[in-house]
């Protein structure tokens with residue numbers, strides 16, 4: 429039987445959507461991990477690789493359009509993906525002809541909707557990012573017995589930088605930096621120590637973002653992702669960074685924040701559900717479909733990609749024009 433994968437991106441954070449409802453049987457856990465590692469490879473992977481696979485299956489939850497699982501390029505599973513969920517929202521919305529609906533993720537059914545276009549020809553979707561927690565247990569964080577980490581140095585990581593850790597619900601470590609540090613080697617050094625081998629602070633790894641404040645409600649975020657490495661953008665990272673920018677840098681609740689990233693730009697909204705600091709965010713950005721690839725399930729499982737081509741849409745040209753005009 430044949431499988432069609434949709435190549436997508438949000439701010440150039442790129443994925444294959446694997447709709448498992450088209451298969452006679454769901455992939456086993458091992459197959460899903462192996463397929464992701466194979467297709468995602470930047471060299472020798474499927475049509476240039478990707479940052480991961482977004483597996484779509486039916487949801488058992490009443491009234492929920494589908495279930496998304498996020499598999500990082502290294503085969504590890506993440507609880508959420510902010511750029512990915514916008515593309516899955518588009519995929520399910522167009523398939524089921526719905527504009528506003530929920531998608532099941534590991535820890536929550538999240539509200540998504542088709543949003544006004546950021547620019548002509550840019551399909552734009554908006555996604556709820558929640559639940560938010562600062563608890564060390566939710567972050568799987570072990571830093572000097574702290575129950576939360578807010579604007580503190582971790583001397584083993586850096587003598588200069590201050591970090592805040594937040595789960596949204598995947599774990600993020602956020603540091604505010606100047607422009608030189610944003611682009612310099614520190615992010616790679618710190619994040620690869622925390623992700624590419626054993627470390628005592630975040631044994632399960634953590635997404636690390638450096639944030640430069642560009643103005644009121646305007647930031648730039650660069651992220652090194654757990655399970656991937658540097659990506660062009662990380663949606664949950666930009667949402668986490670927006671929350672911390674509100675809490676520590678004086679950006680505004682309930683007012684759009686412009687978040688630039690190496691792959692483009694998104695908008696975020698930071699909400700405070702109550703006075704009980706029950707925060708949640710919305711992430712608004714492109715959901716670009718660059719093409720589809722069709723191959724047999726046997727070839728997908730055997731990583732036989734030699735004759736496979738991407739059937740391109742014209743959306744990437746519109747996206748590149750959009751970014752060129754930012």
Ligand SMILES: N[C@@H](CCC[C@H](N)C(=O)O)C(=O)O
Nearest residue numbers: 506509510511598662663664
């Ligand atoms: N790129 C994603 C996040 C993907 C998961 C992350 N690497 C993790 O392991 O938590 C996003 O857009 O949020």
